[in-house]
Amino acid sequence: MPSPGLRSSRLAIDLPPSGIREFFDLVSGREDVISLGVGEPDFSTPWKICDEAIDGLRRGYTSYTSNWGMSELREALAADLHHRHGLTYDPADQILATNGVSEGLDLAMRALLDPGDEVIVPEPCFVAYKPAVLLAGGRPVVVETRVEDSFKLRPEAVEAAITPRTRALMISYPNNPTGAVMSREELLPLAELAEKHDLVVISDEIYAYLTYVGTHTGFASLPGMQERTILLDGFSKAYAMTGWRLGYAAGPAHLLESMMRIHSYTAMSAPTMAQIGAIEALRHGSQDVQYMVGHYNQRRRLLLAGYKRLDLPCFEPGGAFYTFPSIAHTGLTSAEFSSRLLFEENVAAVPGTAFGACGEGYLRCTYATHLDLLKEALVRIGHLLERLGCAGTGADPESV
Amino acid sequence: MKSLLEILKTEGPVDPDEIAIRLGRTRDEVEAELESLRQEGILLRYSALVNWEAAPDLKKVYAFINVSATPEHGRGFDKVAEYVSQFEEVHSLYLMSGGADLCVVVEGRDFRDIARFVAEKLAPTPGVTSTSTSFVLKTYKMEGVSLMAESKNSRLAVTP
Numbered sequence: 001m002p003s004p005g006l007r008s009s010r011l012a013i014d015l016p017p018s019g020i021r022e023f024f025d026l027v028s029g030r031e032d033v034i035s036l037g038v039g040e041p042d043f044s045t046p047w048k049i050c051d052e053a054i055d056g057l058r059r060g061y062t063s064y065t066s067n068w069g070m071s072e073l074r075e076a077l078a079a080d081l082h083h084r085h086g087l088t089y090d091p092a093d094q095i096l097a098t099n100g101v102s103e104g105l106d107l108a109m110r111a112l113l114d115p116g117d118e119v120i121v122p123e124p125c126f127v128a129y130k131p132a133v134l135l136a137g138g139r140p141v142v143v144e145t146r147v148e149d150s151f152k153l154r155p156e157a158v159e160a161a162i163t164p165r166t167r168a169l170m171i172s173y174p175n176n177p178t179g180a181v182m183s184r185e186e187l188l189p190l191a192e193l194a195e196k197h198d199l200v201v202i203s204d205e206i207y208a209y210l211t212y213v214g215t216h217t218g219f220a221s222l223p224g225m226q227e228r229t230i231l232l233d234g235f236s237k238a239y240a241m242t243g244w245r246l247g248y249a250a251g252p253a254h255l256l257e258s259m260m261r262i263h264s265y266t267a268m269s270a271p272t273m274a275q276i277g278a279i280e281a282l283r284h285g286s287q288d289v290q291y292m293v294g295h296y297n298q299r300r301r302l303l304l305a306g307y308k309r310l311d312l313p314c315f316e317p318g319g320a321f322y323t324f325p326s327i328a329h330t331g332l333t334s335a336e337f338s339s340r341l342l343f344e345e346n347v348a349a350v351p352g353t354a355f356g357a358c359g360e361g362y363l364r365c366t367y368a369t370h371l372d373l374l375k376e377a378l379v380r381i382g383h384l385l386e387r388l389g390c391a392g393t394g395a396d397p398e399s400v
Numbered sequence: 401m402k403s404l405l406e407i408l409k410t411e412g413p414v415d416p417d418e419i420a421i422r423l424g425r426t427r428d429e430v431e432a433e434l435e436s437l438r439q440e441g442i443l444l445r446y447s448a449l450v451n452w453e454a455a456p457d458l459k460k461v462y463a464f465i466n467v468s469a470t471p472e473h474g475r476g477f478d479k480v481a482e483y484v485s486q487f488e489e490v491h492s493l494y495l496m497s498g499g500a501d502l503c504v505v506v507e508g509r510d511f512r513d514i515a516r517f518v519a520e521k522l523a524p525t526p527g528v529t530s531t532s533t534s535f536v537l538k539t540y541k542m543e544g545v546s547l548m549a550e551s552k553n554s555r556l557a558v559t560p
């Protein structure tokens with residue numbers, strides 16, 4: 001035992017370990033695992049983006065940038081935001097380059113919350129939302145989304161969770177882990193709530209490009225919402241740039257100023273070479289995005305058809321690269337099912353509970369995985385279901 | 401149609417049922433499209449992509465030969481191209497812009513094989529005025545596939 005003087009803070013000790021982390025420890029060290037557990041693209045970053053970044057290094061772009069990020073990048077982002085959402089953001093003080101959406105999320109919470117302030121966090125959700133609120137001294141208030149609502153956020157459920165301490169509503173569509181999307185009409189009542197209760201909306205739209213059903217609606221593009229939305233987006237998913245650590249926040253100048261001030265002390269600036277690569281991505285990357293999206297969509301359909309054949313109930317995801325099948329009928333918990341799947345069939349899929357308590361009964365299976373591996377994973381899932389006496393009555397799972 | 405062809409081009413003859421699922425179409429639609437692609441001469445055949453260099457006993461040698469030729473009134477280079485294309489050594493044949501008129505890709509067992517073909521068959525072809533042969537020494541990429549050692553995918557098995 002280290003002496004008491006060397007202890008971690010209360011806050012750090014109380015921070016719950018990520019369910020992803022626990023599952024990762026189970027998986028690591030195993031050979032020949034087919035992983036459906038990965039929350040990132042299986043494509044490499046398009047070469048032209050790498051090439052620009054390498055060229056930038058050669059030309060000596062190795063210093064800090066402005067705290068806000070390179071002005072060329074912010075101008076390219078402003079143009080992109082205008083093109084995609086029809087919104088005008090001033091690159092001077094409304095767009096901040098961050099170390100991934102992860103940092104943007106942290107900055108947004110720190111800039112907004114006083115101790116005890118509440119943030120509404122819909123679950124199941126990306127693992128970092130609740131910790132980001134907690135680390136900023138806030139209180140996450142969970143609102144569960146349900147399969148019978150297609151994992152969309154119900155305005156009544158949100159309204160019931162609002163208290164005088166509520167400062168912000170977290171929204172994330174297309175959603176990790178469910179793949180759910182929300183249309184403009186479905187988002188409108190949430191916008192009205194934000195207006196009525198004077199809330200900030202933090203909208204994580206990192207999967208916006210990966211929308212297969214309908215078109216993505218940026219929350220800030222809803223009437224009156226630009227002035228109360230902090231949009232978080234980034235390059236990790238759409239451009240297959242997870243390791244580059246680059247995202248951005250866009251929103252009202254006074255909030256972005258606060259976020260920038262915190263960022264200027266805690267991060268200084270986002271990685272310079274990543275910013276250079278991102279400029280190229282914005283200028284010339286749209287075909288690459290389309291190519292990857294086309295492939296994800298084929299895999300999405302193949303996986304859903306495979307589940308159907310196995311009688312594995314699954315809500316049809318309209319975006320991101322996740323499926324969230326229900327395994328409740330097997331009688332196993334998420335954790336039991338996913339560890340049996342891992343130990344008996346060598347397939348890794350994350351228990352739904354890693355994304356919130358209401359993820360019980362579900363698994364998150366990524367389709368950012370090669371088609372051949374998805375087919376093999378379906379066969380193996382079929383074998384486990386068979387042993388559990390829950391195999392599909394449909395065709396033989398071998399015949400995808 | 402583009403995504404259908406892309407699937408066939410990279411994966412070969414995939415089961416129409418699977419194509420239908422992946423593209424969100426019906427099997428009948430896919431089969432009808434395949435049929436019309438064949439009819440229109442767009443889909444010619446399915447073939448494997450072979451890296452001959454990796455099979456020492458079956459090694460093949462390729463050369464790119466720039467050919468200058470005399471065009472014919474009203475037919476350009478079509479006649480000489482038609483003639484040259486008949487040789488079984490000719491793997492592909494293109495009409496080119498730039499310095500040369502035709503580019504002939506020739507396949508042979510070894511360098512001598514190809515040298516003989518150029519000297520005895522191609523150069524003497526009526527209408528051909530000059531040839532310039534470049535041998536392929538090593539293939540780095542073919543049909544969009546890199547033949548260099550790929551770096552191992554470094555993704556972790558589970559991430560958020």
Ligand SMILES: Cc1ncc(COP(=O)(O)O)c(C=O)c1O
Nearest residue numbers: 039100101102126176234236560
């Ligand atoms: C919903 C969501 N937001 C944010 C992130 C983190 O993104 P970044 O790489 O930009 O930090 C992820 C990554 O899995 C995610 O799924």
